[in-house]
Amino acid sequence: MIASAITPAPAIAAREAAVPAPAVACGYNVGMSNGTDAAAGAAAASDKPLDFIRAIVAEDLQAGKHGGRVHTRFPPEPNGYLHIGHAKSICLNFGVALDFGGRCNLRFDDTNPAKEDVEYVDAIRDDVRWLGFDWEGREFYASDYFEQLYLWAEELIQKGLAYVDNLTADEVREHRGTLTEPGRESPYRDRPAAENLDLFRRMRAGEFADGAYTLRAKIDMASPNINMRDPALYRIRRASHHRTGDAWCIYPMYDFAHALSDAIEGITHSICTLEFEDHRPLYDWCVANCSVPHVPRQIEFARLNVGYTVMSKRRLLALVQEGVVSGWDDPRMPTICGLRRRGYTPESIREFASRVGVAKRENLVDYALLEDAVRDDLNRRAPRAMAVLRPLKVIVENYPEGRAEQIELPRHPDRPEDGVRAIPFSRELYIERDDFMEDPPKTYFRLAPGREVRLRGTYFLTCRRAVKNEAGEVVELRCTCDPATRGGSAPDGRKPKATIHWVSASHAAPAEVRLYDRLFTSLVPGGEADGGDWRASLNPASLDTAAAMVEPSLAGAKPGDRFQFERLGYFCADPDSRPGRPVFNRTVTLKDTWARVAGK
Numbered sequence: 001m002i003a004s005a006i007t008p009a010p011a012i013a014a015r016e017a018a019v020p021a022p023a024v025a026c027g028y029n030v031g032m033s034n035g036t037d038a039a040a041g042a043a044a045a046s047d048k049p050l051d052f053i054r055a056i057v058a059e060d061l062q063a064g065k066h067g068g069r070v071h072t073r074f075p076p077e078p079n080g081y082l083h084i085g086h087a088k089s090i091c092l093n094f095g096v097a098l099d100f101g102g103r104c105n106l107r108f109d110d111t112n113p114a115k116e117d118v119e120y121v122d123a124i125r126d127d128v129r130w131l132g133f134d135w136e137g138r139e140f141y142a143s144d145y146f147e148q149l150y151l152w153a154e155e156l157i158q159k160g161l162a163y164v165d166n167l168t169a170d171e172v173r174e175h176r177g178t179l180t181e182p183g184r185e186s187p188y189r190d191r192p193a194a195e196n197l198d199l200f201r202r203m204r205a206g207e208f209a210d211g212a213y214t215l216r217a218k219i220d221m222a223s224p225n226i227n228m229r230d231p232a233l234y235r236i237r238r239a240s241h242h243r244t245g246d247a248w249c250i251y252p253m254y255d256f257a258h259a260l261s262d263a264i265e266g267i268t269h270s271i272c273t274l275e276f277e278d279h280r281p282l283y284d285w286c287v288a289n290c291s292v293p294h295v296p297r298q299i300e301f302a303r304l305n306v307g308y309t310v311m312s313k314r315r316l317l318a319l320v321q322e323g324v325v326s327g328w329d330d331p332r333m334p335t336i337c338g339l340r341r342r343g344y345t346p347e348s349i350r351e352f353a354s355r356v357g358v359a360k361r362e363n364l365v366d367y368a369l370l371e372d373a374v375r376d377d378l379n380r381r382a383p384r385a386m387a388v389l390r391p392l393k394v395i396v397e398n399y400p401e402g403r404a405e406q407i408e409l410p411r412h413p414d415r416p417e418d419g420v421r422a423i424p425f426s427r428e429l430y431i432e433r434d435d436f437m438e439d440p441p442k443t444y445f446r447l448a449p450g451r452e453v454r455l456r457g458t459y460f461l462t463c464r465r466a467v468k469n470e471a472g473e474v475v476e477l478r479c480t481c482d483p484a485t486r487g488g489s490a491p492d493g494r495k496p497k498a499t500i501h502w503v504s505a506s507h508a509a510p511a512e513v514r515l516y517d518r519l520f521t522s523l524v525p526g527g528e529a530d531g532g533d534w535r536a537s538l539n540p541a542s543l544d545t546a547a548a549m550v551e552p553s554l555a556g557a558k559p560g561d562r563f564q565f566e567r568l569g570y571f572c573a574d575p576d577s578r579p580g581r582p583v584f585n586r587t588v589t590l591k592d593t594w595a596r597v598a599g600k
Contacts, residue, residue, distance in 0.1 A: 073262065145264055149257055168211065177221070212236060219285065269297055309334045345377050378570040381562070385551055400427065407425050501566050517542050519538065
């Protein structure tokens, strides 16, 4: 029986029941203002000109296409965790819908059960929500449509547009041809429709082994587009599906399922990355030759490529499985959960996506652009604190033993409404080991024997001598402070050339600080500089751990709390933190240290 009409998938029908009736019975609803008003509203909402995708959407609305609707979708495959490239796609798909008063579905492309897992489904949901987007209950799966997709496959068979093929995968590749040579037709291409239909139904019934048969579209083996040379539509794969269990042993291929799922859901603009441009003729062929209730439009944009990282799920999975990183949420990973754990904010990632923009051609984005986005965001929101990562003890010899006074510093220099924090000052302090040099060069202005510096927020400090151990290493400094400079200035107007941070040794809390850097040293891992081996440029210094001492207020930091450690960078409390023993991840340094290394 040819599927000449469809009814909404049960999941769609149930979730849309409370919404006004759709224009046609295909699982979408109008629920939107006049297209002209929406296009004008989108343009007025921003001073920037529309990117090429939004320009296409605006033109379609002006022309009255799709009944004045805008309906997009974000369609991840649940075979791994989302990365920063997916974040750009999320921002684009949901952003276009928001800009034009439309809707965006979350649809899982779950057509490959051998690689998919409910763990990934849950993680994807969490990532989309964390980024600040809401699919308003429109959560769908390609598996919602398995029965309808199967019926459309039968329709193609009965129309003489699909056939069951016996060729093995290797034989199919041999018959496909090359970019300069046409392919050869399968000897099974002209089977009668009735025989094809019988074989296809027996494929579904589980009569054949995996790989014994495939269902292929009958298009054109001489097409200059290899994707149109009788592509596979269905394959036999015995693998338990995370939603349908063992109900199916044949599964639709991505190009077939994706196009028709868009049609079922009433998607108006199917926004894909550029590698799908050559697949668009097949997308359109599937929609044109099946009895679909709606015709979506595919539009391609350049995928996000970021320097000094990899964004192939296969490579990211290899990093996890090989123990190079601690997991998908390792703060060195470009995954959304990894960036979140590192301390990135959803606002910073959305801003990064906005700065990158929407391009028609592939390009490589500087990793520094991502870091700049989070610096700008955290500079506005992160409270300040003092932490000493590599402590060197200082004894202030002229400060009374047993005395401690409270020094007040602002929580944020630009937000007086946030108040102040009280930091204890005592005779014994810790400063950064790098803030002392016994024999400094002329360009070094921090602490040295006989030299005076300002302690952040309080006294001027002068080093009198350094105490060394038997190995000749400096283990302690003996210093004096000027009591007249408690407020950070001297009555005589003298001004030290450097201000350094500190913590009170007897009041500070111990903390583990994880200093994360880029995971790769090559701009393009696996590129020409690496000889094609993407593992060759793994950065051995991508993680350093410091046993730090932090101001007392940080002892109670909760996972996800973000701070600027003064003079050091932005840091985020890690889920490994325990009461009184916090763990902090460095999100980003205060300045782009890689630009200096690269000579920029």
